[in-house]
Amino acid sequence: MKKVLTIAGSDSSGGAGIQADLKAFSAHGVFGMSVITAVTAQNTQGVFAVQDMTPEMIASQLDAIFSDIEVDAVKIGMVSQIETIKIIAEKLKQYSPKNIVVDPVMISKSGYDLLSPDAKETLIQELIPLATVITPNLPEAEVITGKKIETIEEMKEAAIDLYSKGAKAVLVKGGHLEDDATDISYDGKTFTYYHGKRIESNNTHGTGCTLSSAIASNLANELSLTEAIQEAKDYITTAIKHSFPIGKGVGPVHHFYTLYENAGMNKVKK
Ligand SMILES: Nc1ncnc2c1ncn2[C@@H]1O[C@H](COP(=O)(O)OP(=O)(O)OP(=O)(O)O)[C@@H](O)[C@H]1O
Numbered sequence: 454m455k456k457v458l459t460i461a462g463s464d465s466s467g468g469a470g471i472q473a474d475l476k477a478f479s480a481h482g483v484f485g486m487s488v489i490t491a492v493t494a495q496n497t498q499g500v501f502a503v504q505d506m507t508p509e510m511i512a513s514q515l516d517a518i519f520s521d522i523e524v525d526a527v528k529i530g531m532v533s534q535i536e537t538i539k540i541i542a543e544k545l546k547q548y549s550p551k552n553i554v555v556d557p558v559m560i561s562k563s564g565y566d567l568l569s570p571d572a573k574e575t576l577i578q579e580l581i582p583l584a585t586v587i588t589p590n591l592p593e594a595e596v597i598t599g600k601k602i603e604t605i606e607e608m609k610e611a612a613i614d615l616y617s618k619g620a621k622a623v624l625v626k627g628g629h630l631e632d633d634a635t636d637i638s639y640d641g642k643t644f645t646y647y648h649g650k651r652i653e654s655n656n657t658h659g660t661g662c663t664l665s666s667a668i669a670s671n672l673a674n675e676l677s678l679t680e681a682i683q684e685a686k687d688y689i690t691t692a693i694k695h696s697f698p699i700g701k702g703v704g705p706v707h708h709f710y711t712l713y714e715n716a717g718m719n720k721v722k723k
Pocket residue numbers: 469560561562589590591626627628629634635636649650651652653654657658659660661662663664686689690693
């Protein structure tokens with residue numbers, strides 16, 4: 454069995470962060486492991502408090518895993534602070550895992566800064582060059598490139614700009630577009646489009662976490678990058694379609710219904 458590690462924050466309500474990542478790993482049949490960068494007190498309505506782990510604790514978690522277990526892919530989510538980013542980059546250079554998916558998480562759907570504003574430059578300089586693929590949403594791509602992105606053409610221009618920051622490939626996600634939810638990848642040579650009809654749903658908490666974890670699982674399972682992204686896109690589309698309104702705010706996506714449906718066992722009750 455392939456082994457996949459998430460380096461991310463904990464979401465107490467289970468919709469995003471570490472919890473979404475581990476659910477996506479299980480649904481993809483890989484063994485999930487976690488390095489927690491921060492604990493958030495969060496629900497479907499907002500983020501109420503954040504406790505960052507110390508860089509020493511993050512280093513210890515990474516050492517514990519990499520000194521013992523072969524890691525087939527890593528997904529990086531909420532990294533919170535400059536010191537957090539620096540220690541993760543140092544340890545990833547030391548252990549050099551094969552596949553690294555960087556989801557440059559900045560602001561939660563509920564509007565909370567999950568990345569300290571002064572840490573943006575460190576994320577760009579330290580983590581992006583280590584990435585097999587980075588998966589910014591439109592607001593994140595705008596922050597990194599410093600340009601407004603509202604159209605497919607502007608997404609392509611942003612992908613070229615983001616690629617120049619040193620990742621092997623870029624996936625610009627279109628979840629925040631007005632129209633269909635089309636994502637675009639660029640590997641320095643080719644653009645690939647992943648079309649998705651926009652689903653009218655309020656339950657999109659953790660879509661980006663889920664997509665990046667699905668990509669990491671698929672890379673661990675030795676799919677090519679475009680196959681890994683296409684399967685992950687199908688996965689998140691099904692997970693949104695079968696989501697349900699937990700709580701009073703933005704509800705989570707449904708991983709296990711997706712697992713059953715993909716396996717042809719779609720008689721399972723929601
Ligand atoms: N309403 C929707 N209908 C269909 N697909 C969607 C919808 N919203 C998001 N997606 C898809 O979900 C994936 C994640 O994209 P999105 O832009 O929402 O990421 P994100 O903002 O980083 O997510 P989050 O911050 O919630 O984790 C993409 O493949 C996107 O196209």
